[in-house]
Amino acid sequence: MAFKAFLIAIIIAAAVASAVATDYMVGDNAGWNLEVNYTEWAKGKDFRVGDTLMFMYNKDYHNVAKVNGTDFQQCNASNASNLLRTGSDTITLATPGKKWYICGLSDHCSKGMKLVINVAAALEAPAPAPTSAATIFCPLKSYAWILAAVLLTIMASSNSNKL
Numbered sequence: 001m002a003f004k005a006f007l008i009a010i011i012i013a014a015a016v017a018s019a020v021a022t023d024y025m026v027g028d029n030a031g032w033n034l035e036v037n038y039t040e041w042a043k044g045k046d047f048r049v050g051d052t053l054m055f056m057y058n059k060d061y062h063n064v065a066k067v068n069g070t071d072f073q074q075c076n077a078s079n080a081s082n083l084l085r086t087g088s089d090t091i092t093l094a095t096p097g098k099k100w101y102i103c104g105l106s107d108h109c110s111k112g113m114k115l116v117i118n119v120a121a122a123l124e125a126p127a128p129a130p131t132s133a134a135t136i137f138c139p140l141k142s143y144a145w146i147l148a149a150v151l152l153t154i155m156a157s158s159n160s161n162k163l
């Protein structure tokens with residue numbers, strides 16, 4: 001019974017979290033290519049931990065290299081920590097701070113296929129230090145746990161009614 005309630009709590013927490021997180025299609029309908037000004041695209045967007053970036057592109061011509069600030073400035077994808085090339089890549093923004101992405105093929109980066117964003121802490125979470133499992137779930141909106149507690153109470157009482 002407690003385990004069932006725990007599962008329900010996790011499902012609710014996940015649902016609430018995904019309702020709060022935003023999925024960004026990089027370049028919107030135009031996708032990831034040479035046609036979009038990604039500085040313009042990122043302008044005014046409030047990127048948060050837990051949000052996702054979706055890169056959609058023709059994998060014969062483009063890829064997505066996650067780089068640092070230096071390699072971003074120099075359009076150097078030769079030692080990218082993360083090279084994505086499926087044509088449909090989703091990146092979850094896991095930590096706050098600046099994130100840099102460039103296309104590593106041909107001279108696309110210097111032609112403008114580069115995106116830098118600034119990721120802020122998750123919404124409504126005062127960003128506790130990620131030290132324990134509890135911090136993974138607790139900023140996931142405490143009202144999910146209140147809901148779970150209510151459910152648990154209901155389940156417990158319906159159980160005792162049968163006795």
Ligand SMILES: *[C@@H]1O[C@H](CO)[C@@H](O)[C@H](O)[C@H]1NC(C)=O
Pocket residue numbers: 037038039040112
């Ligand atoms: C892209 O947009 C930014 C911000 O509006 C602008 O400063 C920049 O010149 C543009 N880049 C190109 C290549 O047009």
Ligand SMILES: *[C@@H]1O[C@H](CO)[C@@H](O)[C@H](O)[C@H]1NC(C)=O
Pocket residue numbers: 074076077078079
């Ligand atoms: C690109 O990065 C690689 C690996 O870090 C480095 O060896 C190379 O010198 C860099 N190239 C330029 C032009 O910065």
Ligand SMILES: *[C@@H]1O[C@H](CO)[C@@H](O)[C@H](O)[C@H]1NC(C)=O
Pocket residue numbers: 068069070071078079080
């Ligand atoms: C950026 O990454 C390159 C490897 O690609 C590394 O040589 C360089 O020291 C890094 N720069 C910073 C500021 O971390």
Ligand SMILES: *[C@@H]1O[C@H](CO)[C@@H](O)[C@H](O)[C@H]1NC(C)=O
Pocket residue numbers: 079081
């Ligand atoms: C390339 O990246 C790897 C892994 O991050 C690192 O061990 C290596 O030293 C880097 N090479 C250069 C030339 O920066």
Ligand SMILES: [Cu+2]
Pocket residue numbers: 033061062063103104105108109113
């Ligand atoms: Cu490209």
